[in-house]
Amino acid sequence: MLRQIIQESKVKAVRELLGRSERIVITCHMSPDGDAIGSSLGLMHVLAAIGKEARVVTPDIPPQILRFLPGAKDIVPYSKYTDFARQLLCDADLIFCLDFNSLYRVDHMRDDLASSSAPKVLVDHHQDPEDFADVIISHPDQSSTAILMFRLLCRLELFNLIDRKAAMCIYTGMMTDTGNFSYNSNDPDLYVVIAELIRKGINKDEIYKRVMDTKTVSTLRLNGYAVGTKMQIFPEHKAALITLTQKELDDYDYQKGDTEGLVNAPLAIPEVTYSVFLRDDKRYIKVSSRSKGDFPVNKLCEKYFNGGGHVNAAGGEFEGTLDEAVEVFMSSLAENDRYLHD
Numbered sequence: 001m002l003r004q005i006i007q008e009s010k011v012k013a014v015r016e017l018l019g020r021s022e023r024i025v026i027t028c029h030m031s032p033d034g035d036a037i038g039s040s041l042g043l044m045h046v047l048a049a050i051g052k053e054a055r056v057v058t059p060d061i062p063p064q065i066l067r068f069l070p071g072a073k074d075i076v077p078y079s080k081y082t083d084f085a086r087q088l089l090c091d092a093d094l095i096f097c098l099d100f101n102s103l104y105r106v107d108h109m110r111d112d113l114a115s116s117s118a119p120k121v122l123v124d125h126h127q128d129p130e131d132f133a134d135v136i137i138s139h140p141d142q143s144s145t146a147i148l149m150f151r152l153l154c155r156l157e158l159f160n161l162i163d164r165k166a167a168m169c170i171y172t173g174m175m176t177d178t179g180n181f182s183y184n185s186n187d188p189d190l191y192v193v194i195a196e197l198i199r200k201g202i203n204k205d206e207i208y209k210r211v212m213d214t215k216t217v218s219t220l221r222l223n224g225y226a227v228g229t230k231m232q233i234f235p236e237h238k239a240a241l242i243t244l245t246q247k248e249l250d251d252y253d254y255q256k257g258d259t260e261g262l263v264n265a266p267l268a269i270p271e272v273t274y275s276v277f278l279r280d281d282k283r284y285i286k287v288s289s290r291s292k293g294d295f296p297v298n299k300l301c302e303k304y305f306n307g308g309g310h311v312n313a314a315g316g317e318f319e320g321t322l323d324e325a326v327e328v329f330m331s332s333l334a335e336n337d338r339y340l341h342d
Contacts, residue, residue: 001192002151002154002189002192002193003189004155005139005141005142005151006137006139006148006151006152006155010135010136010137011152011155011156013134013135014121014135014137014152014156015156017094017119017121017134017135018047018050018052018094018156020093021052021093021094021119022052022053022093023052023053023088023091023092023093023094024047024052024053024054024055024092024093024094024095024096025054025055025056025057025088025089025092025094025095025096025118026040026043026044026047026054026055026056026057026095026096026098027040027056027057027058027059027089027095027096027097027098027106027109027113028040028056028058028059028097028098028099028100029059029099029100029105029106030058030059030060030105030106030107030109031059031060031256031281031286032058032059032060032062032063032066032099033063033099033176033177033260034066034172034173034175034176034177034211035099035144035145035146035173035174035176035177036058036098036099036100036145036173037056037058037062037066037069037072037075037169037172037173038066038069038146038169038170038171038172038173038174038176039098039099039123039144039145039146039148039149039169039170039173040056040058040075040096040098040099040169041056041069041070041071041072041075041166041169042146042149042150042153042162042166042167042169042170042173043096043098043149043153043166044056044071045070045071045162045163045165045166045169046153046158046161046162046166049158049161049163049166050158050161055074055076055088056071056074056075056076057075057076057077057078057085057088057089057109058075058076058077058078059077059078059079059106059107059108059109060077060078060079060080060107061077061079061080061256062075062077062256063255063256063257063260064255064256064257065210065211065214065257065260066172066211066257068210069168069169069172070165070166070168070169071165071169076088078108078109078112079108085109085112086112089109089112089113089116089118090112090116092116092118093118094118094119094120094121095113095116095118095119095120095121096120096121096123097113097120097121097122097123097124097132097133098122098123098124098145098149099123099124099125099126099145100124100126101122101124101126101127101128101129101130101138101308102129102130103130103132114132119134119135120132120133120134120135121133121134121135121137122135122136122137122138123137123145123148123149123152124137124138124145124148125138125139125140125141125142125143125144125145125148125310126138126140126308126309126310127140127298127308127309128308137152140310142187143174143177143178143184143185143187143190144173144174144176144177144178145173145177146169146170146171146172146173146174146177147170147173147174147189147190147193149170149173150162150170150193150196150197159196162200163200163201164200164201164202166200167197167200167201167202168202168207170197171194171197171202171204171207172207172211174190174193174194175204175207175208175211175212176211176212176260177313178190179261179264179290179313180208180212183290183312183313184310184311184312184313212261216255216258218252218253218254218255218258219252219255219258221252222244222248222249222252222254222258222259223258223259223262223265225248225252226242226244226259226262226265227242227262227265227266230242230243230244230248231265231266233266233269233271233272234333235271237333237334237336237337237340238271238272238273238274238340239272239273239274239275239276239333239336240266240267240269240272240274240275240276241275241276241277241278241326241329242262242263242265242266242275242276242277242278243277243278243279243322243325243326244259244277244278244279244280245280245322246280246282249279249280259277259279262277262288263275263276263277263288263289263290264290267290267291267292272292273291273292273293273295273340274289274290274291274292274295274297274300274336275289275290275291276288276289276297276300276329277289278318278322278325278326278329280322281317284317284318284319284320285317285318285319285320285321285322285325286315286317287301287305287307287315287316287317287318287325288314288315289301289309289313289314289315290312290313291311291312291313292312293341294311294339294341295311295312295339295340296311296339297309297311297312297313297314298310298311298314299339300314300332300336301314301315301316302314302316303332304316304318304328304329304332305317305318305325305328306318306319
């Protein structure tokens with residue numbers, strides 16, 4: 001039995017919105033990860049099962065590693081099919097906003113999303129959501145938006161319509177946002193949900209292999225180069241930094257998702273408490289951070305990198321050059337020492 005954490009008034013509001021909606025758009029943040037795509041596709045499959053016309057619109061192209069998920073081929077990336085995505089947003093009766101807490105997180109899609117007259121439902125697990133949605137279901141205590149979506153579907157009495165395809169997507173979101181249940185994963189409810197998804201027919205071992213244990217030659221070489229050549233350790237601050245320039249990414253034929261999990265590598269070193277990865281994404285510097293124990297990388301990302309997240313997993317975007325982002329990181333080290341424990 002799962003704890004009921006979503007307020008009944010919000011469940012009722014979503015139920016009423018679904019009852020009067022036929023064309024539904026599901027969207028998520030830019031550079032979508034496993035949680036964003038998994039929760040979006042999971043919801044899409046269930047909405048289709050109740051006869052709704054549901055489409056997933058992402059700000060940009062999802063990573064190749066997630067394209068095995070059922071329904072992934074039907075995703076509409078706004079960056080590639082702008083006119084079609086804009087029309088879907090305009091015609092929608094209802095829009096679900098998943099795994100982001102601020103409109104800036106949808107990048108160039110922001111104006112079209114904001115201007116759509118459709119009611120919006122936000123389902124997210126990041127702190128301090130902006131007040132742009134008609135219904136806000138925000139629970140930062142949850143390890144992923146995917147598990148929050150599972151909870152919402154159950155409260156909407158749609159559990160029986162979660163088939164194997166939807167279960168695969170939801171599980172993928174739960175797995176990726178916890179590093180295969182290696183952090184933010186001590187809630188007993190998490191394993192209750194996993195058991196239910198297995199009963200729905202998923203092969204969790206196969207999903208792990210497809211998402212987290214399948215690499216191309218160039219991906220392996222890029223990650224090996226990053227750890228072997230670009231990783232810096234700061235023992236006095238218990239910190240690690242990895243940076244990759246645009247040229248270095250190009251040299252290794254970088255594709256979206258190729259550096260997924262790279263930020264975790266330095267945490268295998270006992271003396272490292274937190275790790276930061278800075279990647280040049282042309283228009284901005286993508287920031288990823290992970291930590292052990294109670295070191296709050298979300299505070300680091302909030303203060304220095306226009307981002308946020310959770311205690312052990314956070315990220316952001318830095319407007320500037322990679323060298324400038326490195327300078328900001330270096331200047332933060334002494335202040336971050338206050339979060340360290342002997």
